[in-house]
Amino acid sequence: MVSLLPSPPRCIGSLLLPALVLLFASTLLAKADETASQDLRFVVKNCYNAFASTSKFEVNNPTSIEPYRKHMFTAVIDDSQEEHNRVYNSIMADEIYKELKELGDRGGGNEEALKQRVEDTKKFFGKSMKAEAEDKDFTYIFEINGETYEGKTVGPILFELDEGSIQVEVKQFDAQKNLMSQHNAEVTIAPVRRTMAELLASDRMKFFSAVQKMYSVPTEEGRKEFGGNYVGMQDVWAAHNLFAVDSEHYLLGGGVDDASSKKLLDAAAQHGRITHSYRKPVQKGDMSSFMEIDGDLNEYTERNAKGRNPNAIFSSEFNGASDDKIGALQRVAASHSMLADSQHAEMMTNFATFATWFEKGVQSVDPSVALPYFDEGGELGGTQFQSSVWKEKYSAGSSVNLIAGATGECSEGDGECKALGTKVDAGGDESIIQVETEGKFTYVPIITHQEGRFENGLDISVSKGFSVPLITKEKERDVEE
Incomplete structure (x- = not known):
């Protein structure tokens, strides 16, 4: 997931490749300002990737909230939930499943290989949905870019900003509607440019x-x-x-x-x-x-x-x-x-x-x-x-x-x-x-x-x-x- 990619510069002064990567690829995306708890946070997913609001930015693996793309937000309260939600991306699984199904319906590709990939994707989708299942002990309220949503997982949400940032707040309530914890984060919106082969x-x-x-x-x-x-x-x-x-x-x-x-x-x-x-x-x-x-x-x-x-x-x-x-x-x-x-x-x-x-x-x-x-x-x-x-x-x-x-x-x-x-x-x-x-x-x-x-x-x-x-x-x- 990178941006403009010319050949490496002939002169160190130009720094063309890293500069353009920094220009168009994702920037530091989740700067969390946690107000009550170190445990509550959220994971953001689109059909290509997922990242957690408290994760450190990795230069070699940038992630992004992307304009004009569907995103899901899932509240998490422990490391295992965060890991499951980052690994098992239900949107990606669903998109891949639909594309494989369409390819199979058209008669494209190897029939047996397609069947196996469809089955694998179903399992992938099932695991991701399990990771996103509602907690019976808690309820969650998201406020995303000024809009309010209820649920542990909310979306899909599209952002029609070419670039910029949004505010995300998630609150956790117990069965008696008492506020247990809350978490705020500012998230940057930026396009991600991919290779032709990577695109769905x-x-x-x-x-x-x-x-x-x-x-x-x-x-x-x-x-x-x-x-x-x-x-x-x-x-x-x-x-x-x-x-x-x-x-x-x-x-x-x-x-x-x-x-x-x-x-x-x-x-x-x-x-x-x-x-x-x-x-x-x-x-x-x-x-x-x-x-x-x-x-x-x-x-x-x-x-x-x-x-x-x-x-x-x-x-x-x-x-x-x-x-x-x-x-x-x-x-x-x-x-x-x-x-x-x-x-x-x-x-x-x-x-x-x-x-x-x-x-x-x-x-x-x-x-x-x-x-x-x-x-x-x-x-x-x-x-x-x-x-x-x-x-x-x-x-x-x-x-x-x-x-x-x-x-x-x-x-x-x-x-x-x-x-x-x-x-x-x-x-x-x-x-x-x-x-x-x-x-x-x-x-x-x-x-x-x-x-x-x-x-x-x-x-x-x-x-x-x-x-x-x-x-x-x-x-x-x-x-x-």
């Missing part, structure tokens, strides 16, 4: 459906339906390819001249070869089979001609006229609206900003979606898909928070983290350091349906789909590689 099928489909909508609805039209954060995929790809080649941050600087505009457009055209739509043969028995994937269809360097798709640089997001590419790009740079609108503009990287901007577009279609990432070492396709590495350089003061609270510093002897000079500010002299970061996107093909066709005298099978740019956690390479 229902969450994968929500993400795929939102991106598919972005492919079918242009930016200007979509903003009337979904709001100002909506962006069509043609604009997504145009921004992606411009950001990918802007290693010297012309756009981030807020102004580009004719020479840098032409340089960016030419480089974006080259990068567009990676993100472009494609058709390729697929080995599938004796039948001729192909995979047709929709992706970037922008023309970056040629004037629009009959039959060509319009360049998204001319669309509503970029406010450009069809006969003025350089002028359009300069207007983008002048305001750099994508960075200015990003809540993480201070991160100073196009890589992180694009991911945030893209996610906001997806969430305008479906606010419950958190942008997944691609794990090269653990997901189908591995390193076989098209990908690109973004390299970016910038200068910063050695004492400032370079990225989301991570302090930058040059390590002695690190040739790639060079002191560039000294600047003077109100606080005194400060060294300027050069920071170089790297991040990787993988263009994952999502298959939506199959088509049968008759081409050139042959029956062929075509797998249709679309491409999506995902932040990549790179597979660890052997030394020999």
Whole structure:
């Protein structure tokens, strides 16, 4: 459960990987202010995880109350109850059971293996429900974010906050309604980003459906339906390819001249070869089979001609006229609206900003979606898909928070983290350091349906789909590689 995952930085000063993990992944989530008893607390569960209100935050195993996701709260009064409730998550068991049942009904997967998993999940669900059973000796009252609920386990409850915190109080009463103990805690709400493989099928489909909508609805039209954060995929790809080649941050600087505009457009055209739509043969028995994937269809360097798709640089997001590419790009740079609108503009990287901007577009279609990432070492396709590495350089003061609270510093002897000079500010002299970061996107093909066709005298099978740019956690390479 982590966040933006570029490759490790080339310079200790950038601290890109841990900084972005700290930015988007869960933060310290349960700060308990117990008013009467050290024993009473609660466990919070969603379909992926559970955590107790008094548990210490574990950096390697973060947990979260997540926006737009069902949560259950269970009061516990001893360690065994807490352990049972954390291990046996009834929501997860129920969700897995429903998905396995649906898969079996469709005839998917190995029938015997599915049956066994369904039985195992039933047992899992039974144990979790036993752990959540009501106490005959006590009653419990929860007050959660200003709402009152009665029961040892209450929910499901959804929180429609993008981020923030809520107050939770639980009270324990005996049979005579006497207050025995109470417990208060502040809990942070934050999204959790997971790998594609970790997502339940229902969450994968929500993400795929939102991106598919972005492919079918242009930016200007979509903003009337979904709001100002909506962006069509043609604009997504145009921004992606411009950001990918802007290693010297012309756009981030807020102004580009004719020479840098032409340089960016030419480089974006080259990068567009990676993100472009494609058709390729697929080995599938004796039948001729192909995979047709929709992706970037922008023309970056040629004037629009009959039959060509319009360049998204001319669309509503970029406010450009069809006969003025350089002028359009300069207007983008002048305001750099994508960075200015990003809540993480201070991160100073196009890589992180694009991911945030893209996610906001997806969430305008479906606010419950958190942008997944691609794990090269653990997901189908591995390193076989098209990908690109973004390299970016910038200068910063050695004492400032370079990225989301991570302090930058040059390590002695690190040739790639060079002191560039000294600047003077109100606080005194400060060294300027050069920071170089790297991040990787993988263009994952999502298959939506199959088509049968008759081409050139042959029956062929075509797998249709679309491409999506995902932040990549790179597979660890052997030394020999």
